[in-house]
Amino acid sequence: MSKSISGFSKLSKSHKIDWIVATYFNNNDNAKNIIKQYWNSNIKLQQLHDEFIENTITNYYLPFGVAPNFLINNKMHAIPMAIEESSVVAAASKAAKFWFERGGFKAEVLSTTKVGQVHFIFHGDFPVLNTFFKTVKSKLIQATQPITKNMEKRGGGILDIELRDKTESIDGYFQLHATFETLDAMGANFINSCLEQFAKTFREEALLYDGFSEKEKDIDVIMSILSNYVPNCLVRAEVSCPVKDLTEDPSINPEEFAKKFIQAVKIAEIEPFRAVTHNKGIMNGIDAVVLATGNDFRAVEAGVHAYASRNGIYSSLTHAKIENDIFYFWIEIPLALGTVGGLTSLHPLVKLALELLHNPTAKELMQIVAVAGLAQNFAALRSLTTTGIQEGHMKMHLMNILNQFEATQEEKNTLIEYFKSHTATHSSVVEAINNLREQ
């Protein structure tokens, strides 16, 4: 297994597969069949997917589900979700229905500023550098004109560039810290192109600047890259209702439920071990919509968790309170999303997902995604503080276990019926399958 290969990317798809199957699967036909089983029979569509990345050998499916009945700012939505976890779409749908009957979700975008930085080393003092920066700042912006003109026509572009002194942390380290408005685009390519141009102009101008010594002229650009930390690209989503309306189940007292729910949120606000799981549940909803709409879930994840730690302790992204007998539950998160560019006009399912959402602007998508996160958290906390999470989770997971045991449709029907009135755990399902098969 110590074989290496050069020129792999230049091989045809079928030669790549042959090499993989020969090297890692002992030429086993089964491996080749699995790889090919996931090819799309539509050759053009398959080629589109092949060309998204390098070295594609097949497609990787995730279920694409829909959670209906989301009332957001008085508009109805069926939210597309791409996710493998059994209970997520069901939980979102339940929460949507619950809040639909209580006025729905309210969401608003608080800000849309994105950030990028040129990180560099300067061998001199800050005041000297700052004087230079002030003289070249307008040239930095001017030099990006070919990149920014279309974005500017639509009302976006570069908002500002600041010089930041970071020498307290690293000797000679400074930044050009730039802010951007990228409208309906996520803006990664736009921002990175602007930053690389800033870096180039900054270096060129430094070489010509009379106020610098020879050493100072030699600015060492380390890198130019957008930041996925976007604390000023924020969206807020909220639900509220009178405390007395908070339960559907007559055996659950709404006041007690509200108090317990709020305690659960408070625990996640102060206890990082709980906060991580609490926020993971929120990301179940968020990632699923981000993925279905062709956005970069890794960027969203990184930015959201950084935001959750902004006060020096990793904390809950959601909050809850009771005021004048009204229960309030809300989320505030940074989301840099796009509804144009990237995969949005390229991937047929992404296009369909966006159409399903009435072709939202980036701001509208931010609201929808935040709502999906809040709904998911509501569903999780409601289960956790009442029945416990396993009841609902195992109901949904039951099908996975049945499939693992290759249950027939008849066996599935019998066991689904059986587990409506019995507790499903992995071992109880296995036992029930065995019992059924022994009959």
Ligand code: MEV
């Ligand atoms: C499971 O994917 C998510 C939960 O653990 C979230 C939570 O505990 O709040 C149920």
